[in-house]
Structure formats: C-alpha cells, structure tokens
Amino acid sequence: MSEQNEKAKHDEHAHHIVSPKVYVVILIALLVGTALTVWASFIDLGFWNPIIALAIATAKATLVVLFFMGVKYSTKLTKLTVGAGIFTFLTLVSMTLADYISRAWGSW
Amino acid sequence: MPDSPVIVHGASEADHHEHPAYLRHHFESVEQQADAAGFAMWLFLVTEVMFFGGMFTAYLIYRNWYYPAFVAASHQLDVRWGTLNTLVLIISSFTMAMGVWCAETRRKKGLVLCLMLTMILGLGFLGIKSIEYSEKIEKHHVPGFHYSLQSFTDPQSDSAVYAEYHDKPLPLDMARHTEIYFSLYFALTGMHALHMIIGIAILGFMIFRAQAGAYTSGHVTFVENFGLYWHFVDVIWIYLFALLYLISRHQ
Amino acid sequence: MSATIVSLPDQSTARIPKMNYLSKENGLLSWLLTGDHKRIAILYLISLSFFFFIGGALAGLIRLELLTPQADLMATDTYNKVFTMHGVIMIFFFLVPSVPATLGNFLIPLMIGAKDLALPKVNLLSWYLYIAGGTLAIYTMATGGVDTGWTFTTPLSTHYVNTNVLTTGLAVFIAGFSSIFTGLNFIVTIHKMRCPGMTWFRLPLFVWAHYAASILMVLATPVVAIAIVLVALERTLGIGVFDPTKGGDPLLFQHLFWFYSHPAVYIMILPGMGVISETISTFSRKRVFGYTAVAFSSVAIAVFGFFVWAHHMFIMGISNYAVLVFSLLTMLVAVPSAIKIFNWTFTLYKGSITFETPMLYTFGFMGLFTIGGLTGVFLGTSGTDIHLTETYFIVAHFHFVMVGGMLMAFLAGIHFWWPKMTGRMYPEKISQLAAVITFIGFNFTFFPQFILGTLGMPRRYASYPPEFQVLNVFSTAGATILGVGYLLPVLYLTWSLKYGAIAGNNPWQATGLEWQIQSPPLTENFTVTPIMDHEAYDYEWLENQNLAKEKSKEVTHAG
Amino acid sequence: MSHISPVLWQFLVKWMTTFALFPPEASKIAPQMDALLFFMILISLIGLTIVTLLVVSFCILYSKERHPVAVQVEGSTLLEATWTIIPLGLFLVMFVWGALIYFRVFTPPANSMNIYVVGKQWMWKAEHPGGQHEINSLHVPTGRAVQLTLISQDVFHSFSIPAFRVKREAIPGRYTTVWFEPTVPGTYHLFCTQYCGTNHSQMIGDVVVMTPEGYKKWLDESTSGASLAQNGERLFASLSCAACHNARPDARGPGLANVYGAKLPLASGGTVTADDAYLRESILNPSQHVTQGYAPIMPTYQGQISEEGVIALVEYIKNLNSDYRIQQTLNTTDLLPESEGKPAPAVTGQAGKKPAPQGKVNP
Numbered sequence A: 001m002s003e004q005n006e007k008a009k010h011d012e013h014a015h016h017i018v019s020p021k022v023y024v025v026i027l028i029a030l031l032v033g034t035a036l037t038v039w040a041s042f043i044d045l046g047f048w049n050p051i052i053a054l055a056i057a058t059a060k061a062t063l064v065v066l067f068f069m070g071v072k073y074s075t076k077l078t079k080l081t082v083g084a085g086i087f088t089f090l091t092l093v094s095m096t097l098a099d100y101i102s103r104a105w106g107s108w
Numbered sequence B: 001m002p003d004s005p006v007i008v009h010g011a012s013e014a015d016h017h018e019h020p021a022y023l024r025h026h027f028e029s030v031e032q033q034a035d036a037a038g039f040a041m042w043l044f045l046v047t048e049v050m051f052f053g054g055m056f057t058a059y060l061i062y063r064n065w066y067y068p069a070f071v072a073a074s075h076q077l078d079v080r081w082g083t084l085n086t087l088v089l090i091i092s093s094f095t096m097a098m099g100v101w102c103a104e105t106r107r108k109k110g111l112v113l114c115l116m117l118t119m120i121l122g123l124g125f126l127g128i129k130s131i132e133y134s135e136k137i138e139k140h141h142v143p144g145f146h147y148s149l150q151s152f153t154d155p156q157s158d159s160a161v162y163a164e165y166h167d168k169p170l171p172l173d174m175a176r177h178t179e180i181y182f183s184l185y186f187a188l189t190g191m192h193a194l195h196m197i198i199g200i201a202i203l204g205f206m207i208f209r210a211q212a213g214a215y216t217s218g219h220v221t222f223v224e225n226f227g228l229y230w231h232f233v234d235v236i237w238i239y240l241f242a243l244l245y246l247i248s249r250h251q
Numbered sequence C: 001m002s003a004t005i006v007s008l009p010d011q012s013t014a015r016i017p018k019m020n021y022l023s024k025e026n027g028l029l030s031w032l033l034t035g036d037h038k039r040i041a042i043l044y045l046i047s048l049s050f051f052f053f054i055g056g057a058l059a060g061l062i063r064l065e066l067l068t069p070q071a072d073l074m075a076t077d078t079y080n081k082v083f084t085m086h087g088v089i090m091i092f093f094f095l096v097p098s099v100p101a102t103l104g105n106f107l108i109p110l111m112i113g114a115k116d117l118a119l120p121k122v123n124l125l126s127w128y129l130y131i132a133g134g135t136l137a138i139y140t141m142a143t144g145g146v147d148t149g150w151t152f153t154t155p156l157s158t159h160y161v162n163t164n165v166l167t168t169g170l171a172v173f174i175a176g177f178s179s180i181f182t183g184l185n186f187i188v189t190i191h192k193m194r195c196p197g198m199t200w201f202r203l204p205l206f207v208w209a210h211y212a213a214s215i216l217m218v219l220a221t222p223v224v225a226i227a228i229v230l231v232a233l234e235r236t237l238g239i240g241v242f243d244p245t246k247g248g249d250p251l252l253f254q255h256l257f258w259f260y261s262h263p264a265v266y267i268m269i270l271p272g273m274g275v276i277s278e279t280i281s282t283f284s285r286k287r288v289f290g291y292t293a294v295a296f297s298s299v300a301i302a303v304f305g306f307f308v309w310a311h312h313m314f315i316m317g318i319s320n321y322a323v324l325v326f327s328l329l330t331m332l333v334a335v336p337s338a339i340k341i342f343n344w345t346f347t348l349y350k351g352s353i354t355f356e357t358p359m360l361y362t363f364g365f366m367g368l369f370t371i372g373g374l375t376g377v378f379l380g381t382s383g384t385d386i387h388l389t390e391t392y393f394i395v396a397h398f399h400f401v402m403v404g405g406m407l408m409a410f411l412a413g414i415h416f417w418w419p420k421m422t423g424r425m426y427p428e429k430i431s432q433l434a435a436v437i438t439f440i441g442f443n444f445t446f447f448p449q450f451i452l453g454t455l456g457m458p459r460r461y462a463s464y465p466p467e468f469q470v471l472n473v474f475s476t477a478g479a480t481i482l483g484v485g486y487l488l489p490v491l492y493l494t495w496s497l498k499y500g501a502i503a504g505n506n507p508w509q510a511t512g513l514e515w516q517i518q519s520p521p522l523t524e525n526f527t528v529t530p531i532m533d534h535e536a537y538d539y540e541w542l543e544n545q546n547l548a549k550e551k552s553k554e555v556t557h558a559g
Numbered sequence D: 001m002s003h004i005s006p007v008l009w010q011f012l013v014k015w016m017t018t019f020a021l022f023p024p025e026a027s028k029i030a031p032q033m034d035a036l037l038f039f040m041i042l043i044s045l046i047g048l049t050i051v052t053l054l055v056v057s058f059c060i061l062y063s064k065e066r067h068p069v070a071v072q073v074e075g076s077t078l079l080e081a082t083w084t085i086i087p088l089g090l091f092l093v094m095f096v097w098g099a100l101i102y103f104r105v106f107t108p109p110a111n112s113m114n115i116y117v118v119g120k121q122w123m124w125k126a127e128h129p130g131g132q133h134e135i136n137s138l139h140v141p142t143g144r145a146v147q148l149t150l151i152s153q154d155v156f157h158s159f160s161i162p163a164f165r166v167k168r169e170a171i172p173g174r175y176t177t178v179w180f181e182p183t184v185p186g187t188y189h190l191f192c193t194q195y196c197g198t199n200h201s202q203m204i205g206d207v208v209v210m211t212p213e214g215y216k217k218w219l220d221e222s223t224s225g226a227s228l229a230q231n232g233e234r235l236f237a238s239l240s241c242a243a244c245h246n247a248r249p250d251a252r253g254p255g256l257a258n259v260y261g262a263k264l265p266l267a268s269g270g271t272v273t274a275d276d277a278y279l280r281e282s283i284l285n286p287s288q289h290v291t292q293g294y295a296p297i298m299p300t301y302q303g304q305i306s307e308e309g310v311i312a313l314v315e316y317i318k319n320l321n322s323d324y325r326i327q328q329t330l331n332t333t334d335l336l337p338e339s340e341g342k343p344a345p346a347v348t349g350q351a352g353k354k355p356a357p358q359g360k361v362n363p
C-alpha cells in the first residue's frame, strides 16, 4: 500500500461516480463539436482550416478524456500518466518534424 | 511466529475472510486491486498513443511535403460517411459511459442494454467503414493493388467527386503521391478498425458475463477499464476524422 | 526493540527450508501456468541463457570469420546473416529482458514488500510472448535467416533483400510487447504495491532503476512496433511510405526505429546500474553515496533518453540543424551516467570493502562502462562521429557498454542473488576466477576494436584489408577467452544447485527486504505484510536487528 | 623466444612495425579532426584514470582488513555539483568543437571542383565534370577543394575515406554533399560503410591523390569523349526539354540560363535556392516546387532517366550561362547523332568564350 493509495481512499476512492447528466451534456457538446468541425470545413479559411479542424478535434478529445474517461475525477497519478503520454507523443512528432522542416533551410 | 518481533499491519489479517472472491491473493484490499488495474489500463493506453503516434508522424510529414496530393486524395473520402461514423462512434462512447455508470450503480438491465447498444453502434461503424473501403477497392485506390491514378490525373472521369470539388488535374508526379495518402489512410483506419474489432469481441464477452450479473455486484473494474479502451478508440477516431477527411474542401 | 520485518526460519538452520517457492508443487504444468513472479523469473533465466548462448555461438562464428582478411569461412551473405541474427538475438532476446525479466521480476516485489507483481497473469503472458518471439527468431534462423542488420534499414529491408524480414520483424514485434507488458507491470507494482512505510526515498536504487527503465519500455517500444508494421506493409504491398521511388522517405523509418532503439540502450543499461548500486553498497557495507542523486539520475537518463535518438543519423542526411540539437542533447544525457559512476566510487570511501565475485564484476562494470560511455561521447560529438561512425569504433563502443556494462552487471546480480534464488551459495574461488577471466577476455576482444575503428575498418564487413589482421586476431583470441569466462558460471552454478553450501537468509548481511526473509522465499513472499521503518541501506539498523536476534536466541537457549 | 609460436611471433612483429592508432592524415581536415580526437582521448584517459585511481585506492585503504567498520557518509552536495558541472563543461567543449568541425566538413567552399558519385549495389561510380568515369576508385588532385555530390540508385551507401576523415551517406532519391582538400599524394582506402546488402564488404576501392599535374595528365588519359555537360546537352535535346525551355518569349517553361544558384520565387509563396538538389527535383518531381508564373505542366521524367543521366542534365543546366546554347540545341536537335563534333558548351567560362577542346575542362 502506497501513500497515494491511502490518500486516494479518502478523496478519490469510493470512486467518484459521474452522474448521467454530465454524460448527456458531454454527448451534446461532442455532437455540436462534430457539426461545428464539418461546418467549418465547408468555409474557405485558407491556412486556418486545418488549424481549426485540429483545435476542435482536440477540444472534443479533451472532453472525452476528462469526462467519459474520468480523468477529471481521478488521481494525480492518472493525470501524470496521460500527460506523459501526450508529452512523449509531441516529442516524437515535433523533433522529427523539426528535422524535416529544417532540411529545407539550405546547408547552414 | 519465529524469532523476530512482528508487527501485523493494520487490519489486513483480521478481515482476511471477508474479502470478496474477486480479490486476488497478492492485494491488500479491493481498492488497491482496482487502482492497480486502472493504472495498468492507462499505461497500456499510453503505449497505444505512441503506437498510433508513429503513423501520425508519418502522416504529418507527407502531408507537408505533398499537400496537393493529400488534398485531392482526401476528396475521395466522403465527408458524409465520415461525419456519420463520427456521430456513431461518439454515441457509442456515450452508451459505453452510461454502461459504466449502470455497473457502478448496480443496474444489471441497464448495463446489458448499454453494452448491447455500444456493440451495435460499433458494428455500425465497421459496416460504414466497409462501405467506404469497398468503394476504394472498386476505384483501385488501395495502394499496392493495381493502384490507379485516374481520379487524380483526370478528375472529370470521377464524376461524383468532380461534381462536388471541381478538382484540377494533378501533374503525374504529384498524382503518384496520392498513393502515400492512401497508404496512411488504410494503415491508420485499418489499425483503428482492428481496435474496434477487438473491442467488439470483448463487448460480446462482457454482455454474456453482465447477464450473469458479474459486474453489478460491486466489482466493476473490468467494465471501467474496457470503457477507457473504448473511449480511447473514439479519441483516435476524432483525430482521424479531422486529419483524413477535412484536410481541405477548397483549392 | 524496533518494529521490524517478519523473518521466517533463521540462517542458523543448516537446511534449505522445506516450504519455499521452488518446492511448492513441482509438475511441469505448475511451472508453465504459474503466476508466481519468482518462478517466472526462473523461467526467464533459463530461456535467456539459452538465447545468450545461441547469440554467443554466432559471435564465435563472426570472430572466426574475421580471423583472416578474406571471406573464407563463409560467403559474405552468410556472414551478413550471422551478424544480423547475433544482433537481433542478443538485443531483443537477451539484453533487453536480461536483468529486468529475471532479477527485476524476482526481486521487485520482495524489495518493496509485496506478495507478487500487480499483474501476475500479464507477467506470465510476457514470458509466453517472449518465448513465442524467440521461437520465431530461431525458426527464422533455421529457415534461412535474415541479412538486414539488426537495424532493418530501409529501403534495404523493404525492397532489396529476399530473406526472412517478415518473420524476424514479427519476432521482434512480439518480443516488443513482452517488454511493454513487463515494464507496465513494474510501474504499476512500484506505484501501487509498496508495503507500509516504503516511501519513494526508501526504495532500493535497484527499484528506482527499474522504474526508469520501465518508463522507457512502455513509452518507446510501441514506436518500433509500428515501424515494423509499416516495413511489413511496405514489403508485402509496396505502400510507399519508406520507398524513395514512390516519394516516401527511407529516413523516416530510421527516425521511428531509433526513437525506440536509443531509449532501448537505456532499457538495457539502467537495470544493470540498479544491480551495481546494490552490490557496491553491500560489499562496502555503506549506504550508497548520494542516494537521491543516483535515484534521480536514473530518471534523468530515462527522460533525456527520449531526445537524442537522431545521433544515430548524423551523416545519414538529416538536417544539419537537427544534428546540432541532437548532438547537444546527447552531451546532456551523458552527464547523469557520470554522476552515477562517481557516486558509486565514493560509496567505497570509508567503507569496509570485501571482494566477493559480485563485487569483482561490479568493478569490471565500472571500468568498462566508463570507457564505453566516454567513447559514446566521441560518437555523440558531431564532428568526430563523421570519422568514427559505421566503423569498429561503434562496435567497440556498444560492446563495452552492453557486454562490459550490462552483461557484467547481470553476472554480478546473478551471483549476488543466487543464494536468495536457490538457497545455495555458488563456489566462491572459481567464480572469482571466472570474473577475472571474463574481464581479461573482454578487454582482449573489444579494446583492439577501438583502434580498428579509428583506423577506419568498417563494421559489417566479412572481409577487410590485410593490414587490419593483427588486431582482428587479438580480438578473436580474446573472444575465445571470453567464451570460457561465460561457460564457467553455467557449469559451477548448475553444480551449486546440488552441492553448494546452504546460504541462509542473509549471507551477505545486506539490508534489503529480500534478505530478511528465508532463502529461497515462500511462494507468498511474506506471511505478514512487512512494515518498512528505516532508510534503504541502513547498516546500523541491520546490526541492531542482528543483536536483537542474538539476544532472543540466548534467552531461548537459557530457557 | 622459442616458446612463442612462430605464427604468433610473425604477427607480433608485423604489428609492432605497422602499429598505428590513426590512419594517415591526407586531407586538410584530418589534422583538425585528429586534434579533437586527441583532446577527447586525453580527457577520457584523465577521467578514467581518476575513476580507476579512486576505486583502487579506496579498495586498498578501506578493505575489510584495514578498515573493519564502515563509516556511514551521507553524500555531499558540493561533490555532486562538481561531478555534474565538470563533465558537463568538458562535454560541452567537445560539442562546440565537434560542431565546428562538422560545419567545416559539410560546407564546401565556393570554388571547389565538383565530382559526382553514384552508389549502387555494389559499386561506386564517380563522374568527373570532364566526362571521365571511374568505378570503385576516385582520382583527385592535391591542393584543391573537391566537393562530392553523392546519390544512390538503390539503398543507403556511405562513401568513406578514413585517411581524409570524411564520410557521407549516399541516399536514394536525394543529393548529399561533402568536401575535402587532399594534401598528401598517395593511394588510400575507399570504403562503403553503410551496410547495403550481400556484397557490402566488397564495395571498396582506392582514392588516388595526385599532384595537380599528375591529375591533369590522368584526366587527359582517361577521357571518354564527351564531357558531362555535353552528355547533358545531348539528353536535353533528345528529351526535347527545349520544347518548353527555349528562352523564347512564348516559351512554356522558364529559361534555364543562370538559373543555378539563383533564388527562385515559388507559386506557393516563398523562394528556393536552385542548387543541385533543386535541379534534380525539378526534373523528376517538377510539381513539387512550381516556379511562380508557370503552370505545373512539366512532365515528370522519373523512371526515364538514369541517375547518371540526371547528373549530366544537372551539370549541363548548372553551366548554362546564356540562352545561346539552348537555342543552339534547338537548332541541332535533329542533327543529334553528329553533335559529337560540335563545340562543347562553355563549361566554366563565359558564354562566347573560346570553348574548351573536346573532353577537356576549362581550368
């Protein structure tokens, strides 16, 4: 038994049960988000189109992770785990892309 | 007990016999067991993030390099099917969340119903995906299998898509890079679909067990963890939808 | 009398306790279906040793071929297959699981006072995956092998060789998942299963090191898995992602591959570093100097380890700016290793040092890893890497860290915990001899390769210009000595299973929880949950403990 | 010494007489690289010695016999800081020094002569501007900066000359460059150091460094007829590039004279410098970078020209200083087979300058 555990027993355990109301609200938000992203893709925003699409996708994903997956109500450890995953993923993407982008900068 | 003095920890010895059957011997308490399982599931999902991460990286690089090809190729995907599938999956995520809630509040009927709905929606998703796939197969847009460039070098030949987007023909060398788009499209959605299939198989098993009341007696770890998995698959799709379908409807 | 840990039969008992994890049930099935982390560790130990000797025999073939400048023992493509299989087997089926899957599996629950790993079934699954992958690798070897090099460089592996790339890839893929599950299990266990009082900063450094390595296993391994999947798709369908003629970039594969394989080198070394922390403390009877620094340096290695992968691609055509960044970061990742080396050195200061076999291997580790690590810095320096890359300098570098470092640590650990695992001591004199032989043989084998490398001899060459022959002969001669050095432990350790002296609970008078229980331990490790009430490596606590025991014995004798 | 076996003895003698830690230093960069290597070896030896000395002396001072009871020492922030900062500082010195050398090796000086190298399973093919080909060998003069432009036809190879301390990957589908300035005449090893399949270890050869006069003589003796640029011109004609690139007012493609080294505006915005790699891309993947003011109509020549052909075209375009040659091409397209005897294009000189005699490079 570790200290997190003991703490968890008090504030998080007995397991926070999210009420269906929250789920319904999130569902609606996600549906709206989907509509929004499709609608946005029909407008010509040039450079901004992909950024908006990704922003909306990220917002939706965040909702799913926070509420459906319950990260909002879970321990620091879970939050840290999610954070570590995202961080490593971003490291992979950004450092690889950095190579590809700077390749075009000429030799020096 | 032999030689050295012993301090028995807390109450662990005392309530040993009251432990429910599902508490495995090496855990101290039900909370510890549930905690460990949930944490393990999260770690597993993190590995999944990195697994898809490799493909996302490839996607971002080639999209940068071959933007016109990616745009033209993405026009081959039907936003309507994509939107529908997104909705289906989001709703299935909702029913799954409700399922977890039912399990937590010990509603057996509700749980079974929610799991069934989730499964049906999941199957629906796969059905739509297979419609989309078969269209790609017909048009020879599957990389490696007599891949055809016709829709891109001569967009007018592809009247349905042309009517919607009025794509200009791509030069041959750019058109060839649509194959990379479709490689990544099939790799990403295929891997995603594989996760769905595994999920549906587990759902089937869970419905069976739920009917026997396995998850509505307080031991909900399995349902909760499966829920995490299912939502994760949903999250991946949310990104796939934005990246594969909505690249650019203009140009 | 302070509150303490339960200990079952005392070491004064001159017998191996009747009840222990080995004796519980003994059918084959009871082993193959076991959930006991200790039994799984033994399963791993046996299967790992098997793969090590296959890999070692292949190394023998490599060295025999390189005895002469011509490719005369085998054709060049056979040679290519031999070193590829040597690399694949040694890395994926020996070194990556070596310390974690055997010692880590066996000891982590014992060290943190838990009854088992958090997920025993997953643990067993890991072993089965490992065996499945390993069997597939052996099958591949038997049916023609593969000749891409262990790095599977595209487009060579995707379009230009017609050997068993797919099956080898699958084998590595499966082994990768075995490793992911092991790491995942360790992380969960270390977080959730510590006994009361076992705070993070009371954990043995062995556990810290495994924690850091596990992070790498969990986060890095999936990337190589997907890279292999893409290679397989490329090979079977020609999807073009890595194919330059279709507009793909073959370098992308290397990005993905090294994103795993650089962290993988730390997966390989960190657990070994954990072993060294334990042995050096025990045999100098001192708390590890700078406990926190050593603990955090493990984590620092794990974290920084993610940012340096492209140092394997300096001349491969990545952007020059990327080279600068990755070279700089490589310098940063080298520092925590230096911190560890110095802290271990100062652990000896004012200690009371004895020179049993594990300690000899430990000294071997410190010297050889320092050389290997410092030559790694030569390679991380972008300028000198131009000259040294893809030569025998690299071969020497990584054998110094992997064989001189990790393998030495593995042997140190096996000897150190052998009494705990089997209840019997290994024969001390002959194993000291074996350690010395290994050290001498190792230097003979791999030191000349540094010189070969600076002279320019390329790696993966079946034939070479004649002026390199002398150094190669040295190397081959050394490998023969090294082979003897590795065969000896197999013989005397097997012998000791039956004839070794009874070890008792704590033959080394070490402080870890694992030493406070009987050897070999019970299946459930602890009959009662222990409580940790002192720091790690607290030798004063141990002394008090022993005094107390003595007293109570006197009382019983008198009474 | 009779107890040492004669074979071993022979070896030892051989080794003692030829023992070396470094290969010969035959290029300008070699001593600089070696200086850094010496520095690093020195630092490493010092570091290793410190560690070894400490370990050994502690082992002697605090062995159980001498020091039966250990004294517990907790640690020391000061010491931790010392052995964090000093190695870090030293490593950073190595990083900076190494980066400077890396920078030098991969930045060719402007006046360097260029040799193209094509790697393929399993040989090296070098193409000199004058049209001289060589396989698995490379002749270069002393005292001149030589730039190599490398490409591979199949898998990764790596062009390594230990005596020069340089090495560069030959990548499929992309040009890479490296340069060196040979200093000592002689014959040196050329290795392929990137594992490239079955005969990787046979993809070796010689680098022959000659005096400038010797090199000139060698060039004259091994000429194959047309220069690279001449071959390029022929290809340019036979692929009818001039149908579009003809510098006429109504031309469908941009004029190519003096395009090499120019900063070109792109249709997608931004500019790009037309270097070798860009020229190659424009021929094989023209729609990747479309020049401003032109439609992406240029067909791709991927699969129709060998890497050697592309090199010839690139070399030709690089040396186009005026539209004069193109228009000549246009006129002579149908006379192609006989274009052998035509004056060679101005390889390095100005347009209108007396053309170099056939097969020779203007110095």
Ligand code: HEA
Residues within 6 Å of the ligand: C151, C265, C266, C268, C269, C311, C312, C313, C314, C330, C331, C333, C334, C335, C337, C338, C341, C342, C369, C370, C371, C372, C373, C374, C375, C376, C377, C379, C380, C381, C385, C388, C389, C390, C394, C397, C398, C401, C402, C405, C406, D043, D044, D046, D047, D048, D051, D086, D087, D090
């Ligand atoms: C266990 C495995 C392991 C470990 C731990 C390391 C550790 C390191 N490695 Fe190594 N490496 C490999 C295994 C490993 N490596 C393998 C297998 C390859 C080849 C792969 C292939 O191509 O097949 C490779 C290749 C490799 C390359 C690529 C070369 C190339 O392809 O061109 C580089 C380049 O940067 C590198 C660097 C380093 C560095 C900087 C460290 C550092 O972490 C080392 C840090 C340690 C120290 C620095 C020593 C301690 C320091 C002191 C005691 C201080 C001394 C005092 C003073 C300086 C005052 N390694």
Ligand code: HEA
Residues within 6 Å of the ligand: C052, C053, C054, C055, C056, C057, C059, C060, C061, C062, C063, C083, C084, C086, C087, C088, C090, C091, C094, C095, C148, C149, C150, C151, C395, C399, C402, C403, C407, C445, C459, C460, C461, C462, C475, C479, C480, C482, C483, C484, C486, C487
């Ligand atoms: C854990 C990793 C590990 C280990 C332990 C070893 C151990 C050894 N390795 Fe290995 N090696 C690699 C990992 C490892 N290697 C990798 C990753 C490569 C790169 C592959 C690639 O390029 O793709 C490589 C490549 C490599 C090469 C370069 C090949 C080339 O580039 O052409 C050489 C050459 O000397 C070599 C030699 C040895 C030797 C002599 C040992 C010795 O330590 C082994 C000693 C053990 C034994 C000898 C076994 C015990 C004895 C017996 C079973 C009796 C029979 C013995 C004989 C018949 C001699 N190895």
Ligand code: CUA
Residues within 6 Å of the ligand: D119, D120, D122, D156, D157, D158, D192, D193, D194, D195, D196, D197, D199, D200, D201, D203
């Ligand atoms: Cu070409 Cu190795």
Ligand SMILES: [Cu+2]
Residues within 6 Å of the ligand: C261, C262, C265, C308, C309, C311, C312
């Ligand atoms: Cu590395």
